Amino acid sequence: MTETRVLLIEDEPNIIEAIRFILSREGWRVDTCSDGGNALEAVRNRNPDLVILDVMLPNRSGYDILSDMRADEAMRDIPVMMLTARGQKKDKELADRLGVNKFMTKPFSNAEMLASARELVR
Amino acid sequence: MSFDVLVSICVAYVLLLFGVAFWADKQAERGRARWLRSPVVYTLSLSVYCTAWTFYGAVGYAARSGMEFVTIYLGPTLVMIGWWVILRRLVRIGRSQRITSIADLISSRYGKSNALGVLVTCLAVLGTTPYIALQLQSVTLSLDAFSQSGSASDPHSLRNTALLIAAGLALFTIIFGTRNLDANERHHGVVTAIAVEAVVKLAALMAVGMFVVFVVSGGVGPTLQAIDASPISSWDTGADRWATLIFLSAAAFICLPRMFQVMVVENSDERHLATASWAFPLYLLLISLFVVPIAVAGLSVSPEGSNPDLFVQTVPLAFDRNALAMLAFLGGFSSATSMVIVAAIAVSTMVSNHVVMPIWLNLREGRAALSGDVRHVVILSRRLSIAGILFFGYLYFVLSGGGAALAAIGLVSFTGVAQVLPALLGAIFWRGATRVGAAAGLSVGLVVWIWTSFLPSFGATGILTPEIFAHGPLGITLLRPHALFGIEGLDPLVHSVFWSMVLNTGSFLAFSLLSSQTPLERLQGARFVNIFRYSGGIRGWSSGAVEAEDLLMMTQRLLGATDAQALFRAEAQRQGKSASLPDVTPAFVERLERELAGSVGAATAHAMTAQITGGVSVSVEDMMRVADEAQQILEYSSQLEAKSRELENTAGQLREANEKLVALSFQKDNFLSQVSHELRTPMTSIRSFSEILMDGESMSAEDRQKFSQTINGEAVRMTRLLDDLLDLSVLESGQVILNRQEDTLDAVLDRAFVATGQLGADAALAVDRKGSDEKVPLRTDCDRLAQVFINLISNAGQYCDAPEPRLRVHVHEVDGRHVVDFIDNGSGIPEESQAEMFEKFTRADDHRAGGGAGLGLAICREVMKRLGGEVDYVAGFDGAAFRVTLPDTESAAAGRAG
Secondary structure (H helix, E strand, O other), rough: OOOOOOEEEEEOOOOOOOHHHHHHHHOOEEEEEEEHHHHHHHHHHOHHHHEEEEEEOOOOHHHHHHHHHHHHOOOOOOOOEEEEEEOOOHHHHHHHOOOOEEEOOOOOOOOHHHHHHHHHOO | OOOOHHHHHHHHHHHHHHHHHHHHHHHHHHHOHHHHOOHHHHHHHHHHHOOHHHHHHHHHHHHHHHHHHHHHHHHHHHHOOOOOHHHHHHHHHHHOOOOOOOOHHEEEHHHOOHHHHHHHHHHHHHHHHHHHHHHHHHHHHHHHHHHHHOOOOOOHHHHHHHHHHHEEEHHHHHHHHHHOOOOOOHHHHHHHHHHHHHHHHHHHHHHHHHHHHHHHHOOOOHHHHHHHHOOOOOOOOOOOHHHHHHHHHHHHHOOOOOOOHHHHHHOOEEOHHHHHHHHHHHHHHHHHHHHHHHHHHHHHHOOOOOOHHHHOOOHHHHHOOHHHHHHHHHHHHHHHHHHOOOOOOOOHHHHHHHHHHHHHHHHHHOOOOOOOOOHHHHHHHHHHHHHHHHHHHHHHHHHHHOOHHHHHHHHHHHHHHHHOOOHHHHHHHHOOOHHHHHHHHHHHHHHHHHHHHHHHHOOOOOOOOOOHHHHOHEEEEEEHHHEEOOOOOOHHHHHHHHHHHHHHHHHHHHHHHHHHOOOHHHHHHHHOOOHHHOOOOOOOOOOOOOOOOHHHHHHHHHHHHHHHHHHHHHHHHHHOOOOOOOOOOOHHHHHHHHHHHHHHHHHHHHHHHHHHHOOOOOOHHHHHHHHHHHHHHHHHHHHHHHHHHHHHHHHHHHHHHHHHHHHHHHHHHHHHHHHHHHHHHHHOOOHHHHHHHHHOOOOOOHHHHHHHHHHHHHHHHHHHHHHHHHHHHHHHOOOOOOOOOOEEHHHHHHHHHHOOOOOOOOOEEEOOOOHHHHOOOOEEOOHHHHHHHHHHHHHHHHHHHOOOOEEEEEEEEEEEEEEEEEEEOOOOOOOHHOOOOOOOOOOOOOOOOOOOOOOOHHHHHHHHHHHOOEEEEEOOOOOEEEEEEEOHHHHHHHHHHH
């Protein structure tokens, strides 16, 4: 069984550190990208088992990145977990329309986040 | 005395009257009509009531029916004594409504109904015709009495004389009755001539009376004995006939067209009525004083079978007093002519205004509405009407055979005109009276009068056959002229008056109650009945001034008060008058019309001025109302315009406010969402790391330490965010309390650098300051100012991306105010971000390592605004450059002093 690889697209260093710590304990490999502008490129290159995507990113929003991924043959099937501090109903609706696999609002429970991530990479 | 001499004297007398009338007209034109319009002249002019019938007829009446003739004077006397009940009302209404005749009054009151006007005109013509015939007959007979001295005269020559007299009277009336067309229908010349004639007839009758008493009878005592001995005093009359006659003469006094003419139309001052109320009964008393003595003397000295109607003349003749007889003749002639002239004027006005002009205007419909030739048409129609009326009178005289007793003809006429009384009294006392009611009453009265009185007056040889008198028309006995509805045995006069008045009044009341009024009727009804509430106090009026005043009033409504008054003043000056009202000259009217044409159009302007100066039948009030309405419509529409503009403005303001609210609401949503985001982010780290810490075991002490620090750091960041939010909220709401102190700029900057830790050797930021520039005295809230500096310094420390970050603090003056520039050596702020940099939750970039939530510059801006200074980004430097403009110490000082 190959190593599970997660790409974390997030610009908040503390949050990156927390998620990395949690997923590393599972034995997963966590790559990060903190800039919206080159996030898509990172996804294409790494072809991860799971993308954890923030919404408010420098230069490019998480929605745009998700939308492009779903339009791209190569990245269409990569599961995406979206994390956002903007937890309004319309934000979740937009994410669902764009084809998100899991939508979570910050702050999240570590256990819940982990369970969702496990489900998505299975 | 030869016929020629008589005629010459007549002609001379008439020429004298011409002279008087002509002179009076001239005086009036020159504005010296004041004395012509005195109460005395007014009272004397009322004596047109005393016609040839009174002059000759009363004696004849007395000779035939004893004291009954007194009723003919009692009726008017009662009306005059109670003048304020009816007459004052009539005069006031006539004045304020510009009434030109009794037909005009009825028509005007009942909603300007011309049909009613025509109806009353018919009554007037029919009622006046026998009366004119009576005058012709009396003059003819009296002339005949002179020339033939009692012998039977040739009826043919009598007719010719009558025709001659009729023609002469027509000429006089045409000349003085239609000389000038005045909307008020006032005829100074005629009225003055009438007054002269009144004096002549009174003098003549009294002279004959004196002669009879003192010469014929030999003094007062013997006269009274002779009266007692004669049958006159013993002949008695039934109470019903007395009452009927008094009522009839009172009604006729009010309703007779000629009485209405002199009493109402020619009235120049309401107060004259008060004088006339005692003076006219006195006149009547004087003129009736010698009736009985003359009758008694006539009966005793005249041969059997002589006409008692001519006693006034034949008694002096019998004593060969030719001069006295001549005077008597002139008295009778005066009585007859004055009646004919005034009646012809009054009736011709009605005929012209209610019959001829409407027809003419109808015929002309479609062509130029009211052009200059209206005056000529009106005058022509008046003249033709006068001629026509006199011709009818002549015709009646011929048809009736000239044989009926004078008094009988007079009573027929009285009964006819009395038919107007119900509608007239209703017009001025009963608001509920309607046009339909008036029409019904008048028609019924007219028909009954014609049937029971007018037609029978021609005698059994006339239109009605004895057959009809005996058995009714077509054998319907209920409709016998002298026994209507089978009621027999009544005196024919009482019968006629009773039935015509009862049926007339009944129909009037019934139809008025059953029908409803048009709005115009209601309006006019209210005006007429409440005339004393609507019109001002009593005042005299002279035609010229009134005309000018009316014109001014009308002009004011069209041009506005200021312009109109200026126009009239200018005209008065041009005429060389000191008063502000000019004379109404044709030239002025023309100028005025041109002026008005500018605002209402030429035709309307002409029509309107013609209403006032020309004498067309529509009342001035009507035109005023038209002008008022137009004005109101204009005002109303401009009010509407203003209102709609106002509404538009309001709508615009509402739209703006709404947009503002929508924007505010959007901003609020946005702000909340931003705040939420800014709080959730540190919260996420805190929760996540605290959960990790709670998991325990597999964690190095180092990690544990690091995570704890992270949690703490994020908690501090949240606290700072909340502090900033609160601070901003306080600043924005204006509730901030400033603590002003004296200090110097360098001290405040020192404190700021200390607070940020950017001072000393270990500072990340190299700072350039020039202490000598910083000795600027301050009087402001220095802590707040320091807060701004701290923000800017931390921003530089945080965002300056130069390898060796430097911050230069440059204090200098711009436009007389001290400014502090903070310039770093980084890459600066992208142009697109500069504008929104000072808004909430904007950051130069999204790195937030230890940074705030993007509220710093927003707070700086608010603080500087409160302090009276500014903070701006200055473009054009290599790095980021912020400029703080210090509060103006001068104005601060001034504020303190103030």
